[in-house]
Amino acid sequence: MNLFADIRGAVTDALNAMMAEGALPGGLDLSAVTVEPPRDAGHGDMATNAAMVLAKPAGKKPRDIAEALAAKLGSDPRITSTEVAGPGFLNLRIDPKAWAGVIAAVLADGPQYGRSDMGQGLKVNVEYVSANPTGPLHVGHTRGAVFGDALASLLDYAGYDVTREYYINDGGAQVDVLARSVYLRYLEAHGQEVVFEGGTYPGDYLIAVGEALKDKVGDEFVDKGEQYWLAEVRDFATEAMMELIREDLSLLNVKMDRFFSEKSLYGTGKIEAAIDDLKGKGLIYRGVLEPPKGKVPEDWEPREQTLFRSTDHGDDVDRPIMKSDGSWTYFAPDIAYHYDKISRGYDLLIDVFGADHGGYVKRMKSAVSALSDGRVPVDIKLCQLVKLFKNGEPFKMSKRAGTFITLRDVVDEVGPDVTRFVMLTRKNDAPLDFDFDKVLEQSRENPVFYVQYAHARVSSVMRKAAEAGIAHDDATLAATDLAALSDEAELAVAKKLAEWPRLVEIAARTNEPHRVAFYLYELAGDFHTLWNRGNERHDLRFFQEGNAAATQAKLALPRAVAVVISAGLAILGVTPVDEMR
Template sequence: MDIVNILRDKILNSVDELVEEKKIQQPLNIDNIVVERPKKQHQGDYSTNVAMVLGKALSSNPRDIGELIKSKMGYEDIIDAVSLDGPGFLNIKINLKFWDSLIIEIMSNDKSYGEDRFGSGRKVNLEFVSANPTGPLHLGHVRGAVFGDALARLLEFVGFKVTKEYYVNDGGAQIGILVRTVYYRYLQTLGDDIALPEDSYPGDYLLPVAEKLLDKYGKELKNIEEFERDKIIRNFSLEYMMKVIRSDLASLNIEMDNFFSEQTMINSNAIETALSTLKDKGLIYNGIIEAPKGKTHTDWEAREQMLFKSTKFDDDIDRPIKKSDGSWTYFAPDLAYHADKLKRGFDVVIDILGADHSGYVSRLKAVIKAFAEKRVEFEVKLVQLVKLIKNEKVLKMSKRAGDYILIQDLLEEVSSDFIRFVMLTRNNDVPLEFDIDLMLSKSKDNPVFYVNYAHARITSVLKRAKELNMWPLSKVEDLEKRTFPLIENELTLVKKLSEWPNVVRQSAKFHEPHRIAFYLNEVASSFHSLYQSSYESGSYRFIVEGAQELCANRLALANSTQIVIKNGLSLLGIVPLDEMY
């Protein structure tokens, strides 16, 4: 039961009635009409800007329109009262019986409370991480990995069919550097006194690859032809590094559905096929592009080259497809890869990239528009950097990696569930600070602790109630006969729980799973406030001796809160704690 959608439907029905009665004109756009919880409690349970939106669209007085809509909104079942406030906001007070019925609904639906099917089975390709297979995953990859996995869980919860995809960059120059570095490490392992070349990958993480290479081939690789040797090292190293990457992802509770190989795509002539399609559409030509603006490029040479007419689709410039030596530009495989996504029939394509890829957005949008044969939703989500802090100092180095903090380094400090939650406490396009000391603290300033503490408290309460034969309830429906009205803090918590379906919908609609982390913190805050509250009769208790019916009501509220917290953490890929550490 999504109270926000219910109210919005009632409001729009009222508008339709007024249009039919010719009291107002048909508005052209109703997308800006929102129903939300007001900031001030005296303004009702929900507020809507419908009169303000229609007043502007129809050049009418918002308060006059507000009065008309107010007269059309029936006060049966859900709505208890509607009032007009300020320049034209409509404030809605909900019938108290609704809040009682909501608790029953939450308990009856359990894991499916908040579930929405607006995805309607549409297919989503969600590409994320896609780190070069030249080393383990590091801090720079963690945020995008967690964000992508949480978004996938969220989209599946609302009815999409999601393919989580990792694009394996195994076809570029970086693989040559990997092969060379592993070979030099192999020689060092054999005892050769040899230094790594300048353009090698630093750190110790490739030593195990060299050692396993030595175990399998002995000294044989020193004595075979270079081309064959590099081929062996390439295949061996890529297989090893992809096992490491899969293991790193698994340690964060992430499992990909598909690993898409760039080299396999290149070998299948997919780039040539994609370019042939674009040529048929008149979107490939030979031309000369201008030198990059803003700086003087002494090595710039104007020359004719193969170009994709991406400016036809609002890109800044037409994009080169081939380099001067005849090899493909970095953009060429990207173009073919996105053409392949569309060929596989996805309705929604989402790329999650690092903030340093912001310049790629317009060209990728152009590719989708050029190849799409049907309406395809495409979005690029850019993930900002994470700053790791410990003892009030920024950590920057890892001996194993050379320049980066590895995922395994981070996991030695905090659990994967803590990492996941913290990575989702900010919008993806906002830089994030990960303070290890804060995450290990037991305070409300630590959101991971605060939410889990609420869940653990409820687990303890229900466990004690079960020992006293007060839980579980024999029939959830018996709560409808309750005679104890909700007190203020209980009502505040129930109202917060009512927001969950709309939080899910909005998080999925805008691809913003951080909204769930925010919301769970608010739920935990409301619960802790109730748990610690005091009244004339003394401190608040969920279990009160000699008051079976009162306890049943309060335990049902606690259980409903636990259900929402558990469902929310599940969408974030986190297992809630039943006991605090």
């Protein structure tokens, strides 16, 4: 059940009837007509913009359309009153029985309430984390991992066929640096003094890798030149780092469907195939780029390069895809990787990048547009930086990592559920302050606690019902006469429950899982308000002494709240709690 969608259906039916009767011109496009909660709850329960968006194409005044539409809707038993406001908005008030029907639907549908077929089974590839395999995941990767995983769950909930994918950046120079770093730890394991120079990685996490390499090859590589060990140590170290990364992801309950190796693109003809595809479309040429905007570097000189005509697909400048020595630029394998994703039949690609990849967005979008002939859209989400605080001070770096704060540091401090929820309390492109003290507070200011506390309160109510021998299973509560739920505070909760299916579709359409976290906080707030009013008024308490029917009706509402909170937390990857400790 989606009450907002049902009422929108009533609005469009009325508009179609008006077109058939000649009150409106035929053939009007109704796709922009919406039904949503009004900004001011005092204006009604729902509002439609129908008259505003149809006035110009219909050649009529908005208020005239709104008044005619109001007359049509007056016969709908779910709508108790209509009011034309301002230049032509139409506010609607909904019968309390319709809100009670929402509660019954939540209990009847259970975890399926709010699920949507909006995605229609379209195949979506969500690529996220994709960190260089050179060390443990840091706090920036943590935000990207949580965001990407929650987005994938949201899209699945909205009816898409989702693949979670990690792109292993193991084809560049950074893995050679990793191999040299591991080699130093290998020599250290053999008792030698070593110095980390040339950008090598000094983190303690490589000590065990060096020792494992010693266990595997003994002293075979000791004091040997790179030509004897670099390739083997690179593969060994990369696999060790990927195992570490998998362990880090598992701490957050993130499980990928697929790991794709950049290295698999080299020497296999895959890069060449992607570039040939662009060549066939006339998008690869030899040319000279303009100098960089702003101050031109002293060593800059114009030179002919192999370029991708990305400006034909919305980029600011064309992009080099081959260096002067004939080797590929870093952009070429990324083109090939997305060509591979397109060839796997995905209908939509989503890339989750770090904040430092903002300049990469247009070129990647242009590449996907060119490779798919505009058929496959790609949405690139940038996750902004996370600042960590503890005791009012910036959180210090981890010695284990060497230069940064790890995912493991964060999870060890507050646990995976708090980590995941807090990472979704801001939109992905907004900076996030993560205060270890505040996220563990038991107060309304802490959204994790506030939502979990609502679920725990419902669980305590249901335990009390069980102790009292009151039937409180979902089927029984769904079949209960809910007419007793008529107070403003009760209806506020029911109205918020009605918004859940609509919220899911909006969040999935915009690829914004933070909307789920915001919604859960609002739902918890409405529920806590009802709970507190019940402390003051006996008629709002969930247990009505001597009246089993009224008690079951009252119990239906918190139980429905728990169903939706559980569903929302599942999307976020957070486990609901039954009691606070």
